[in-house]
Amino acid sequence: MTGEHLDATIARRVRRLETLLEEKGLITGERVDEAIDAFLASSSPANGARVVARAWTDEAYRSRLLADGTAAVRELGYMEGSYQRLRVVENTADTHNVIVCTLCSCYPLRLLGPSPSWYKSEAYRSRVVREPRSVLREFGLELPGTVDITVWDSSAESRYMVLPRRPEGTEGLTEEELAALVTRNALIGTATV
Amino acid sequence: MTDGDRFPPGTRVRTFPHDPPHHTRLPRYARGKRGVVVEPEGPAELADVSAQGRGDAPVEQIYAVRFAARDLWGEGDHHVVLDLWESYLEEDPDRDR
Numbered sequence: 054m055t056g057e058h059l060d061a062t063i064a065r066r067v068r069r070l071e072t073l074l075e076e077k078g079l080i081t082g083e084r085v086d087e088a089i090d091a092f093l094a095s096s097s098p099a100n101g102a103r104v105v106a107r108a109w110t111d112e113a114y115r116s117r118l119l120a121d122g123t124a125a126v127r128e129l130g131y132m133e134g135s136y137q138r139l140r141v142v143e144n145t146a147d148t149h150n151v152i153v154c155t156l157c158s159c160y161p162l163r164l165l166g167p168s169p170s171w172y173k174s175e176a177y178r179s180r181v182v183r184e185p186r187s188v189l190r191e192f193g194l195e196l197p198g199t200v201d202i203t204v205w206d207s208s209a210e211s212r213y214m215v216l217p218r219r220p221e222g223t224e225g226l227t228e229e230e231l232a233a234l235v236t237r238n239a240l241i242g243t244a245t246v
Numbered sequence: 247m248t249d250g251d252r253f254p255p256g257t258r259v260r261t262f263p264h265d266p267p268h269h270t271r272l273p274r275y276a277r278g279k280r281g282v283v284v285e286p287e288g289p290a291e292l293a294d295v296s297a298q299g300r301g302d303a304p305v306e307q308i309y310a311v312r313f314a315a316r317d318l319w320g321e322g323d324h325h326v327v328l329d330l331w332e333s334y335l336e337e338d339p340d341r342d343r
Contacts, residue, residue, distance in 0.1 A: 202324040208271045209308050209329035210290045
């Protein structure tokens with residue numbers, strides 16, 4: 054029964070709890086909205102892009118990022134206080150990685166911001182695990198037949214982010230300029246840089 | 247066992263084949279399939295039990311398990327890695343096949 058979720062129950066419980074806290078004068082709706090806005094404002098694909106640019110320019114950081122993603126992104130101030138584990142998967146000349154959550158829509162929100170609607174669509178979730186090459190082609194990404202594709206289905210407590218390949222001809226760019234090249238889809242694996 | 251040493255990286259495993267009458271994080275497409283353990287990911291409460299609102303969910307090791315597309319779908323040249331709780335897995339009895 055992987056298709057069934059108790060989100061509605063949890064949503065009702067959260068609303069009820071919020072109402073009770075408001076009635077008792079412990080919080081206000083405005084304060085809750087502020088907290089949510091602050092969380093979303095600090096969650097953006099610019100965070101993931103900054104992590105990637107650091108990995109491209111600092112070999113020691115890249116090693117730490119691939120060995121323990123959670124600890125490495127915390128060095129840059131991301132995912133503080135999150136219980137989730139981050140695993141960063143690296144694209145190479147022979148391998149391409151792409152992220153999905155087939156059961157719902159798990160996504161590294163703090164590093165990538167709110168997920169795009171296609172990421173949550175049944176079409177993407179059901180097809181990318183089965184025919185990733187075709188799905189990536191529809192995103193405009195044609196991979197050579199020699200490149201092995203790994204699809205990471207984040208169905209438990211880990212979250213995944215792709216470390217794209219650094220494009221050629223970018224040796225002279227600063228870390229900030231490199232970060233500006235990294236798109237959200239490149240961090241999901243439905244694009245390259 | 248929650249210390250991650252029951253299935254060391256490289257262990258050939260098989261997933262449970264049945265469809266339980268409750269929430270589970272073992273997707274239908276990966277039931278009764280053969281894969282290889284990539285790494286332990288750390289322990290977590292078993293979602294099958296915690297999703298029922300019960301407070302007695304066991305804490306189990308989660309493993310990243312790599313499957314070949316042709317073992318999942320009968321075709322394809324890619325791989326799929328899934329995060330699976332320990333009780334979804336058993337050592338593959340036909341690992342020498």
